[in-house]
Amino acid sequence: xxxxxxxxxxxxxxxxxxxxxxxxxxxxxxxxxxxxxxxxxxxxxxxxxxxxxxxxxxxxxxxxxxxxxxxxxxxxxxxxxxxxxxxxxxxxxxxxxxxxxxxxxxxxxxxxxxxxxxxxxxxxxxxxxxxxxxxxxxxxxxxxxxxxxxxxxxxxxxxxxxxxxxxxxxxxxxxxxxxxxxxxxxxxxxxxxxxxxxxxxxxxxxxxxxxxxxxxxxxxxxxxxxxxxxxxxxxxxxxxxxxxxxxxxxxxxxxxxxxxxxxxxxxxxxxxxxxxxxxxxxxxxxxxxxxxxxxxxxxxxxxxxxxxxxxxxxxxxxxxxxxxxxxxxxxxxxxxxxxxxxxxxxxxxxxxxxxxxx
Amino acid sequence: xxxxxxxxxxxxxxxxxxxxxxxxxxxxxxxxxxxxxxxxxxxxxxxxxxxxxxxxxxxxxxxxxxxxxxxxxxxxxxxxxxxxxxxxxxxxxxxxxxxxxxxxxxxxxxxxxxxxxxxxxxxxxxxxxxxxxxxxxxxxxxxxxxxxxxxxxxxxxxxxxxxxxxxxxxxxxxxxxxxxxxxxxxxxxxxxxxxxxxxxxxxxxxxxxxxxxxxxxxxxxxxxxxxxxxxxxxxxxxxxxxxxxxxxxxxxxx
Numbered sequence: 001x002x003x004x005x006x007x008x009x010x011x012x013x014x015x016x017x018x019x020x021x022x023x024x025x026x027x028x029x030x031x032x033x034x035x036x037x038x039x040x041x042x043x044x045x046x047x048x049x050x051x052x053x054x055x056x057x058x059x060x061x062x063x064x065x066x067x068x069x070x071x072x073x074x075x076x077x078x079x080x081x082x083x084x085x086x087x088x089x090x091x092x093x094x095x096x097x098x099x100x101x102x103x104x105x106x107x108x109x110x111x112x113x114x115x116x117x118x119x120x121x122x123x124x125x126x127x128x129x130x131x132x133x134x135x136x137x138x139x140x141x142x143x144x145x146x147x148x149x150x151x152x153x154x155x156x157x158x159x160x161x162x163x164x165x166x167x168x169x170x171x172x173x174x175x176x177x178x179x180x181x182x183x184x185x186x187x188x189x190x191x192x193x194x195x196x197x198x199x200x201x202x203x204x205x206x207x208x209x210x211x212x213x214x215x216x217x218x219x220x221x222x223x224x225x226x227x228x229x230x231x232x233x234x235x236x237x238x239x240x241x242x243x244x245x246x247x248x249x250x251x252x253x254x255x256x257x258x259x260x261x262x263x264x265x266x267x268x269x270x271x272x273x274x275x276x277x278x279x280x281x282x283x284x285x286x287x288x289x290x291x292x293x294x295x296x297x298x299x300x301x302x303x304x305x306x307x308x309x310x311x312x313x314x315x316x317x318x319x320x321x322x323x324x325x326x327x328x329x330x331x332x333x334x335x336x337x338x339x340x341x342x343x344x345x346x347x348x349x350x351x352x353x354x355x356x357x358x
Numbered sequence: 359x360x361x362x363x364x365x366x367x368x369x370x371x372x373x374x375x376x377x378x379x380x381x382x383x384x385x386x387x388x389x390x391x392x393x394x395x396x397x398x399x400x401x402x403x404x405x406x407x408x409x410x411x412x413x414x415x416x417x418x419x420x421x422x423x424x425x426x427x428x429x430x431x432x433x434x435x436x437x438x439x440x441x442x443x444x445x446x447x448x449x450x451x452x453x454x455x456x457x458x459x460x461x462x463x464x465x466x467x468x469x470x471x472x473x474x475x476x477x478x479x480x481x482x483x484x485x486x487x488x489x490x491x492x493x494x495x496x497x498x499x500x501x502x503x504x505x506x507x508x509x510x511x512x513x514x515x516x517x518x519x520x521x522x523x524x525x526x527x528x529x530x531x532x533x534x535x536x537x538x539x540x541x542x543x544x545x546x547x548x549x550x551x552x553x554x555x556x557x558x559x560x561x562x563x564x565x566x567x568x569x570x571x572x573x574x575x576x577x578x579x580x581x582x583x584x585x586x587x588x589x590x591x592x593x594x595x596x597x598x599x600x601x602x603x604x605x606x607x608x609x610x611x612x
Contacts, residue, residue: 245448
């Protein structure tokens with residue numbers, strides 16, 4: 001037994017000789033910079049709007065509300081910051097971080113750099129759920145819940161179909177996701193076809209384009225436990241997830257229970273994504289693009305890429321949402337902006353990252 | 359015995375004939391066993407049964423006298439070295455760190471001690487200077503050595519290797535074989551599959567031949583390997599060249 005162990009003295013020696021340049025478990029510096037960056041962008045985002053506010057005023061209002069007092073700036077200012085801008089900024093952070101974490105997890109889980117959170121049908125299912133709710137004239141929490149449930153139903157069907165076709169194949173899972181997405185998109189089209197073209201149809205189309213303009217504090221309260229819970233699970237499981245990169249069989253020989261892990265990861269990423277979509281509508285490209293940006297910044301190690309993706313995604317969506325509400329006289333739908341910005345940025349990232357893949 | 363396999367039977371489906379039929383194997387501490395056999399006789403299937411990615415229909419597999427029930431338990435005792443493929447962009451150090459997984463507490467990340475063990479493993483196969491290099495940016499031989507280091511970081515009793523010298527040049531084949539011989543000299547038990555019988559001769563391994571799902575011959579390479587036996591096994595004429603009375607090379611007749 002002992003001959004195969006690497007003994008303590010040898011280890012100490014290796015430590016002395018080799019550790020200083022190579023031992024880097026975390027990168028607290030860059031993570032801290034990203035947290036501060038997101039905070040700064042959030043404050044800046046709250047300044048934007050028809051009612052101009054200084055950073056000092058915003059911080060004053062936030063601090064006063066934290067300690068349970070009204071600020072000295074008057075209830076109108078309090079109202080703008082706390083009821084309008086703060087929910088929107090928090091929603092952008094939650095949606096950006098959630099979609100990007102789910103994207104990073106799926107890209108590693110499926111060992112495919114083109115995987116996005118939508119790959120198992122969560123967006124298509126959520127779109128169908130939302131459209132159905134609007135057709136039945138449900139709004140608010142009902143609409144949000146329907147979108148969330150639609151996403152969960154779609155992914156569960158994909159996982160179920162894949163398990164019927166053959167156990168444990170990632171490829172079958174992706175193909176099942178494709179089939180389920182196509183089906184739910186067709187069903188959504190059918191709902192659009194029968195929807196009243198004067199008011200319901202535009203509402204459906206608008207929801208599907210995505211946006212944070214209608215977000216209220218109560219939307220956030222319902223969605224954030226699922227989104228944050230999902231992100232937390234992905235974060236806690238980041239090491240075993242990274243080992244999956246070696247391939248299912250090899251991961252198993254290193255002690256990973258592959259199938260249960262995969263199901264938990266899919267559940268966590270799906271809860272996160274469904275919660276994000278239920279507040280923001282179907283926002284594409286974020287979960288695909290941001291993990292690649294993170295890899296350019298912090299390298300290929302998934303256990304670092306995941307938190308970096310969450311933080312970058314939060315900052316990225318804050319900026320894109322700022323553009324949506326400030327660039328033109330009327331607000332631009334978020335899904336259009338993420339796609340228009342995401343596509344060229346993705347090409348640039350591909351050119352930078354090409355070396356690492358081929 | 360470090361590894362004992364008794365009466366192992368495997369078939370792909372209940373109606374099909376068994377791929378592996380009543381296999382018995384034993385591996386002592388510090389021993390190297392080379393598994394020979396033509397393509398498609400079930401060498402890889404046998405390895406996959408041993409590492410737990412295929413479930414045998416019958417038979418027991420014991421390591422240090424005990425059977426393992428979970429992937430984690432098994433991974434602490436037995437490490438698998440696959441044939442190196444090259445698409446991972448992780449650094450060699452991160453790749454080797456994966457081997458620490460069965461020793462980590464649930465939800466924990468590798469700590470300082472695990473990093474030290476990973477670096478030790480890399481230096482034991484002689485490539486610690488490449489620790490920060492990406493896996494897909496080193497040569498095939500260095501990849502194979504990295505995967506050996508990853509297996510070492512698991513601190514197992516047994517190494518299982520699937521054609522560790524496949525698609526390597528002569529220099530890299532020698533480096534890998536030398537590493538195996540040194541590991542065995544330090545007490546590691548190694549089972550590897552190969553298509554090159556002379557590799558078993560080079561490192562003083564024991565040989566087991568697999569034909570039609572059964573072990574046909576078993577014993578020290580220099581005693582078991584003969585022209586007649588190899589010709590029979592691979593169904594083509596093969597001469598064994600001897601030097602000073604010991605076999606050194608196997609040469610097929612075209």
